[in-house]
Amino acid sequence: MSTQIAPPCPVCGLENTYPDGSNWVCPDCTHEWPMAAEADAEAEADTVVRDSNGTPLATGDAVILIKDLKVKGSSIVLKKGTKVKSIRLPEGAGDHEVDCKTDQGAFMLKAEFLKKA
Numbered sequence: 001m002s003t004q005i006a007p008p009c010p011v012c013g014l015e016n017t018y019p020d021g022s023n024w025v026c027p028d029c030t031h032e033w034p035m036a037a038e039a040d041a042e043a044e045a046d047t048v049v050r051d052s053n054g055t056p057l058a059t060g061d062a063v064i065l066i067k068d069l070k071v072k073g074s075s076i077v078l079k080k081g082t083k084v085k086s087i088r089l090p091e092g093a094g095d096h097e098v099d100c101k102t103d104q105g106a107f108m109l110k111a112e113f114l115k116k117a
Contacts (some may be wrong), residue, residue: 062117
């Protein structure tokens with residue numbers, strides 16, 4: 001028998017799951033999903049940009065800054081509570097996941113300092 005650790009159920013979140021053939025089964029909510037989808041979900045989870053609360057972000061979303069952010073090389077400070085509309089999530093942007101425009105200019109921000117509005 002395989003010693004693979006059973007993942008939590010994607011529907012109810014409980015960890016009382018078990019393998020059944022090529023599927024995972026949750027006895028609590030009776031949800032079944034293929035084991036192969038687990039690897040796909042893990043790969044997809046790496047590419048999903050999440051805000052400070054863990055909510056997935058998408059291009060075009062509006063976000064709010066959760067912290068005052070000083071802009072390197074200038075005297076500009078982006079204030080906590082500032083709402084930024086129509087963010088963009090560029091591919092391969094390095095350590096900054098979000099491109100946005102504010103009244104002070106265009107910036108690249110880390111998602112950990114944002115929450116979805």
